[in-house]
Structure formats: C-alpha cells, structure tokens
Amino acid sequence: MTTQTVTSVPAYAAPAARAPLERTTISRRPVGEHDVLIEIKYAGICHSDIHQARDGWGEGTFPMVPGHEIAGIVAEVGPGVTGFAAGDRVGVGCMVDSCRTCDNCRAGLEQYCSDGPVYTYNSTDRGGETTLGGYSTHIVVDAAYTVRIPDALPLDAAAPLLCAGITLYSPLVHWKAGPGKKIAVVGLGGLGHMGVKIAHALGAEVTVLSQSLRKRDDGIRLGADHYYATSDDDTFKQLAGSFDLIISTVSAPLPLDRYLALLRTDGALVNVGAPEEPVSLNVFSLLAGRKTLAGSGIGGIRETQEMLDFCAEHGLAADIELIPADRINEAYERVLASDVRYRFVIDTATI
Numbered sequence: 001m002t003t004q005t006v007t008s009v010p011a012y013a014a015p016a017a018r019a020p021l022e023r024t025t026i027s028r029r030p031v032g033e034h035d036v037l038i039e040i041k042y043a044g045i046c047h048s049d050i051h052q053a054r055d056g057w058g059e060g061t062f063p064m065v066p067g068h069e070i071a072g073i074v075a076e077v078g079p080g081v082t083g084f085a086a087g088d089r090v091g092v093g094c095m096v097d098s099c100r101t102c103d104n105c106r107a108g109l110e111q112y113c114s115d116g117p118v119y120t121y122n123s124t125d126r127g128g129e130t131t132l133g134g135y136s137t138h139i140v141v142d143a144a145y146t147v148r149i150p151d152a153l154p155l156d157a158a159a160p161l162l163c164a165g166i167t168l169y170s171p172l173v174h175w176k177a178g179p180g181k182k183i184a185v186v187g188l189g190g191l192g193h194m195g196v197k198i199a200h201a202l203g204a205e206v207t208v209l210s211q212s213l214r215k216r217d218d219g220i221r222l223g224a225d226h227y228y229a230t231s232d233d234d235t236f237k238q239l240a241g242s243f244d245l246i247i248s249t250v251s252a253p254l255p256l257d258r259y260l261a262l263l264r265t266d267g268a269l270v271n272v273g274a275p276e277e278p279v280s281l282n283v284f285s286l287l288a289g290r291k292t293l294a295g296s297g298i299g300g301i302r303e304t305q306e307m308l309d310f311c312a313e314h315g316l317a318a319d320i321e322l323i324p325a326d327r328i329n330e331a332y333e334r335v336l337a338s339d340v341r342y343r344f345v346i347d348t349a350t351i
C-alpha cells in the first residue's frame with residue numbers, strides 16, 4: 001500500500017461532545033522521514049475515550065477520533081527509520097510525540113514531558129494539526145513513539161496493554177509490588193483487570209475491591225487472592241491497616257479517607273482513575289501512618305516496551321470482547337454501566 005492511497009482513511013468519530021460516534025473519513029499525513037505507517041488491526045476502548053468523547057475533562061476538540069490502544073502491522077516506513085520494517089507487529093499508546101529535550105523526556109518519562117506530550121488524539125501536534133486516534137484503519141506515527149508487540153501476544157488482546165497495561169504496570173513497578181507486598185486494586189474494569197494480572201505476576205498478594213461480589217469468580221481467575229465488595233461497610237472494618245499499596249482505577253470520585261484507612265503505615269494510595277470532578281480528603285487521613293496519596297499517568301515509551309515484553313514472558317494479555325465498529329456506542333454505554341469484561345476491542349476491518 002502506498003502513501004498516496006492511504007492519506008484518506010475511514011474512521012469512527014464523535015462529531016460533537018456527547019453525540020454518538022459515527023463513521024467518517026479522515027486524512028493522515030504523508031509518511032515522513034522518521035514515520036511508520038501502521039495498518040491498524042485492533043483498537044481498544046478505554047474509559048478515557050468516553051470521558052473525552054463526552055467532553056467530561058473539558059477542552060475537547062471535535063470531531064474527535066478516539067483510540068489510544070492501537071495494535072497493527074507496519075505497512076511502510078520512512079527513509080530514516082531503522083528499527084521497524086513493513087510487516088512488523090507494532091503498537092501505539094497514548095502519546096505520539098513529546099519535546100524530547102526536557103528532563104522528563106530524557107529520563108524516558110515522556111508522559112510527563114514539561115511541554116506536555118502530544119497525545120494520540122484530541123491533542124495538537126507540532127504541525128498545529130489536531131491528532132486523530134486509533135478508531136481507524138491506518139495511522140502515521142513517529143517510529144520513536146511506536147513499540148513492538150512480541151510474537152507471543154495475540155494482537156487483539158495485546159491492544160489494551162498499550163494503555164490499560166502500562167497504566168498499571170508503571171505504578172506497580174514504581175511502588176515495588178512484589179513478593180511480601182499486599183496490593184489492592186480498586187475497580188475491576190479494563191485497567192483493574194490488568195492490574196490484577198500484572199500484580200499477581202510480580203508476586204504480590206492481590207486483593208480486588210469492587211463495588212459488588214458480582215465479578216468475584218473472574219477476579220480470582222485473573223489472579224486475585226482476595227475479593228471484597230466496597231458496598232459492604234464490613235469490608236472497611238475488616239481490611240483497616242492492611243495494604244502496602246492501593247491502586248484506584250475508579251473513573252468516578254472516590255471517598256479517599258475510607259481508602260486511606262486501609263493502608264498500613266507508609267502505605268500509598270495511587271490514583272490512576274481520572275474522574276471528571278475534583279475529590280477532597282481530610283488531611284488527618286494522611287498524618288496517621290505517614291501515608292502517601294499519589295497519582296500516576298500511563299508510562300514512558302521504554303517502559304511500555306518493557307511492559308509488553310514482561311506480558312509476553314508471563315503470558316499476560318487483556319480479556320477482551322471483540323466488537324465491530326457499529327457497536328462502539330453500545331460498548332460505551334456498557335463501560336459506563338461497569339458492564340465490561342474486561343475490555344472492548346474494535347475489529348478495525350469493520351470500519
């Protein structure tokens with residue numbers, strides 16, 4: 001396939017905030033010196049897509065083509081690309097560029113670029129164009145922001161690793177999840193189920209804190225040692241002072257004081273969930289027990305590759321429901337209703 005034939009490609013876009021997504025045609029830039037053209041095979045649906053397509057975080061640009069869990073095959077590379085060749089299995093996550101010169105970029109923490117990274121969609125690239133994401137058949141991305149998907153991972157189930165996988169891997173490694181550590185994952189959705197799998201593979205003792213016991217059997221199968229319902233007040237009495245690390249993947253504001261009380265001395269509550277409204281807490285919840293309240297955003301490019309290699313080595317990928325593109329809007333509703341097991345992935349051949 002040549003560059004000329006793919007500058008115009010099919011995609012699914014939200015024409016306006018909260019409007020249903022619909023099929024459209026978008027333009028992709030010509031393949032530049034350091035670019036790869038990727039034939040997208042699968043695109044995961046992240047809850048962040050829904051926050052943004054509904055403009056829940058504000059400042060959304062429409063029409064918006066969401067999608068930052070991209071898995072596909074390299075179709076063409078620019079003349080300056082050495083690391084990839086046509087036919088390679090590759091992935092693209094939440095970022096497609098960053099300044100490359102600030103301290104964070106140089107440390108491999110491009111997600112914390114001091115200029116702000118260029119996100120895969122709903123962002124402005126260096127040429128001043130609005131980026132358009134992975135709910136599409138092709139994308140042109142700088143090779144430096146492209147990662148390799150190991151052969152051991154199926155492409156469809158690997159797609160969600162590009163956001164859900166790295167977003168849990170990064171804080172689990174940073175806060176040293178491993179043997180002897182008690183970890184709780186709050187919310188068993190797309191991020192949460194990858195958190196359970198990865199924390200278990202790292203050797204930690206894993207507890208799921210879910211709204212109900214509805215998904216208990218799944219949680220245990222995914223690698224959890226314990227499973228509790230947060231709708232039950234006894235859970236908070238029973239588990240007080242238990243955990244070294246709690247990672248909240250909840251997409252809505254969390255009553256932080258209740259969860260901080262579940263930490264041991266020096267424990268950390270890390271938010272990866274990105275609710276649309278602010279949260280508040282009583283600072284005394286942190287003082288007693290020298291506790292940390294933290295956040296974490298995706299992971300750097302090098303760490304994303306490390307995570308994919310770790311998942312391949314441990315046989316980890318997402319539990320997915322593969323859907324045709326005309327079911328995206330229905331999938332959004334199901335995610336909002338916490339009815340996802342555990343990631344919707346779009347078969348882009350149906351766009």
Ligand code: NAP
Pocket residue numbers: 045046047048049051163164167186187188189190191192209210211212215249250251252271272273274275296297298335336338339340342
């Ligand atoms: P998801 O699949 O919808 O999972 C979120 C889970 O949170 C739900 O399955 C549900 O689990 C629980 N939950 C939902 N609403 C709740 C409520 N009102 N109270 C308590 N629990 C609730 O979403 P996701 O794709 O995993 O994303 C989760 C959040 O992380 C979103 O806000 C997303 O934008 C954010 N995110 C952040 C990053 C980052 O870099 N920090 C990256 C990706 C996504 P149970 O049914 O088990 O209770």
Ligand code: ZN
Pocket residue numbers: 046047048049068094163164
């Ligand atoms: Zn995401």
Ligand code: ZN
Pocket residue numbers: 098099100101102103104105106110112113114115
């Ligand atoms: Zn930077």
